[in-house]
Amino acid sequence: MAYDLVIRGGTLVDGSGGAGFVADVAVRDGRIVKIGQITGEATQTVDATGRVVAPGFIDPHTHYDAQLSWDPLVTPTAWHGVTTTVIGNCGVGLAPCRPDTRERALWDLINVEAMSREVLEAGIDWQWESFGEFMAATLGRGSAINLGFLVPLSPLRTYALGEAASERAATAAETETLCGLLGDALSAGALGFSSSQQPNHVGYNGTPLASRLTSNDEFAAYARTVGKHGRGGIEIAVTKKLAHLQDEDVALLELLCEQSGRPVTWLTLLDLNSSPGCAFAAVERAGHLTARGCYPQTVVRPFMAEADVRNPFMFAPLPAWKAAFNQPVEVQKALYADTAFRRTFRADMAEGRSLVRDWNHFELLSADNPDLQPLLGRTVADIAAERGADPCDTFLDLAIADDVNTRFRVAVANSDEANLARMLTDPRIRIGLGDGGAHVDMLCEAGYTTYLLGYWVRERKLMSLERAVQRITSEAAGLFGIRERGLLKEGYFADIVVFDPATVGSDRRPHLVADLPAGGKRMIAEARGVDCTIVNGRLVFDHGRHTGALPGVAVN
Known part of the structure; x- marks a missing residue:
């Protein structure tokens, strides 16, 4: 019997958590048709001797909505053995969108995803208005991996309510209209809906993202709409205080579970350096919901971000910083020099309102001003002590002296590896949060799949290879009820990765490149040890080289 593809001689780690075993895998018409000893002929053969053959990894949290307009390879996520990724998270996206609200959608992306206006204007082609048209346009361009x-909810609510979407909840009549729009998107193949409650998610001119104004009555109606379709799930950045789960947050998760009957995944679970142990407290509060398919996501590396005050996303929860968003450099410099602004900033930092409030965790990373070059690599706390100045003033003085081009490396969370290891092995927590396409000038967690296998499995031996693969395949698929993917199983779609367990990995820290449209910059993480990535039975990446195939489809 002839096959399209046979992978021979590899150790199969099938995503179930069971022990690996040596076998061949045969593929025909995009699906796995046989696992075992394969004797038939094949159009294409992959020799996997000495390699691990696993289900393609599934990244449940990315923001490639805009990038897919110019990057069908979905980089850097797809370099790391990922064959399916979920986009449109955190209530942020590009559809549905009327022509007269494109400006608002762009500023949402600029503020939340840290892309420049020049990049977005050069890269987005706006071939859609409805969500179904957005899906069709994206898939029509081709994608290396499944989406x-x-x-x-932000563009959805803006589509129906206009500017009022960032000011108030929807009325009962408006909610009915919104449910109709959501139902149309689900019928077109959407996987579910997403939202955000987080105060650092600000949009146009520093106003709240429209999803943050969603009422519980709305949430209940949207959840029921998803439930009626009987597939997919819900993602929500639910913590109004980052990484701290409050009673109202738990109540909202319970409502979404009850009204939808579908999986719910929530953010953001981090062990904040400023609040050690907060992640475990959050898990304890919501742990009872795992029985209903409700899981948080976390990252696998110490959470370091690169930040500046040109796009002051890190300080978005502080009201005084609202005036800094989307302003010319000279306006920002005047604001940062203002005595009243500095007084408020110092008070906010002293009272712990900022995500990171210890100036020992802010390191001066880069500056254009030659006078600042000797300070690179030093912390703001150290520089302030040397100057005999307040750290808040020093931080702002450094930015002003560099025309707000200074960049800082900030240690945000997960710096305690013992606590991080506990999180990665806790069955109530899911591994994900790659965030590809978002915060592109600040961070890149897109290499988490290969980092997990290289650092935590091979080097630290925190968990077995089989358990790690399960964490990033079948468990990740379960976050949204994605069907017939995440396992090596006869009849399932042939999404497969072949990797070298002796070399697989990625760097602890990403690096900055200028490969976006209009010369824009982003952080990337490269993969090591990934031999082949197969999507729907077609070889997409062969030892890091794209084969030209773009077989990705919409999953649900």
């Missing part, structure tokens, strides 16, 4: 399309 799960979440309907983000």
